[in-house]
Amino acid sequence: MKKVTVEICCGTACYLLGSAKLLTLEEQLPEEWKEFVQIKALPCLNLCESAKLGAAPFVRLNQTEIMPEATMEKVLARIGKLVNRDDD
């Protein structure tokens, strides 16, 4: 399994549009993933400013990958892919 960092934007817009719910992500993680996944709640990432990136709430995975309109299901599914990836 690979390490994954999940950064949840807690800017006002993201929080209102659903990142408040994402803050319970840790409870939703399957036991076996827990030691590999690091979850952070951050102040506004300024991703909502650009219409190109999509709509709030935003989550950033592994510092680079941006997920717009994040939901618990989408984030969990993506984490699943990332912890089990076999690149490098």
Add this chain to the structure above:
Amino acid sequence: MIRFIRAFHNGVLEKELDQIPIKMRPKDGVSSRCCIYHDRAVIKYHLMNLLGVSCNEETDEAKLLAEYYREKAERQSASQAPASSDSEGNPCQHPLSVCEAACSECPGSRVVVTGNCRGCFSRPCMYACPQKAISVVDQKSTIDEDLCIKCGKCISACPFHAIVKTTVPCEEACPTSAIHKDDQGHTTIDYSKCIACGNCLAKCPFSAIMEKSQVLDVLLALKAGEKLVAVIAPSAAAQLPGTIEQLFTAVSRLGFYDVMEVALGAEETSRHEAAEFKERMAKGEKLMTTSCCSAYVEMVRKLLPSFLPHVSSTPSPMMFTAEIARREIPDCKVVFIGPCVAKRIEAQRKGVDFVLNFEELGAMLAGQGIDVISCEPWKLTRPAIPSARNYCRSCGVTKAVLEEAGDLPEGFQLDAKFIDGIDHKTLAMLKLYEAGKLPANFLEVMSCPGGCVNGPCSLRK
């Protein structure tokens, strides 16, 4: 809503207003209703309500949103006072209205046999029915709707859970049966019965009940440089990111002159209410109820005026806080921020200038790019006491009043009962109390189960 506010700050609201529905539901995008055109029509009504024009006020369907905006802005610059309290009972002044375009006109409540019926031969449904409305046709139970009284006995009798009662969410949620269908099947609100509890607003899954907003009035007033004081209800805790102190800073950065806790007014309310209780009991009265819940007061005023003498005459925390604000900053206008619809009516009647809900506040912050959790904590001149901050939870008012009441005369007790959430039975219960069937001598009434924290415009449920 965020788009709306962002456009306002960029000074392009008037120009872009009528484009917002299209931009939100573009040609190749997804729709949440039957098609993007239906969505756009409903979004238009949402925007109209944001402009402070309720669905009841629409006279010309073709009128552009920009025109509504212009009218409002002109009225603001001419500083005409908004319609005063003499307009009470006028559906155009009421905060709630039904948007026909959004209403799905849910079929009226019925008891129906579903495909799960196995046509069993012990037929418990038939025997359970007191009206003999159920018969078996082609091996399936069938309900004669003319005879059915919707008692639901067959529902619990069926071992296959094959019988269900369909409901109309808004009608089910309305404690005073004010919302109903007219002859054409359109949902309408009977404003002589509506207590503005906001249950229908919270429960309609089509968002067809709309709330007339004052967000534009506040934005315009802020822009014009008026001295606005935000008074924030204690139920604001955990509604938005960050701490309450950070939220206060964020609100002041919106351009408010000052920010205050409504809990400060709640302290006054407890003190007065405790004194009033003692006085009333000394006079030999048997029952006093709280007065802080606007929906409850509205219910007594409209539906059981004879009960009014039992309602405490103490002003609500909102009113006391407004008084404090006006004392400290004489030429200010007061903006109450809370989770409540009925407060809009109380504000209209008793002269609090504007009311915003937490969603509107959140949109204002997001629209201006104010990040609450990056804000410095606000320095409260004097933090309110915990019991006053606890007003927003059921039983909190009683606790605070008990604390204030201190020693009661010998052999005398404050015996409290609670109505935690006004429902269909509440009115009948109040009538019983009035007739002398007293539950206690102190009655706390909260329209929302659990208190204001579960208000209709609360963001976290």
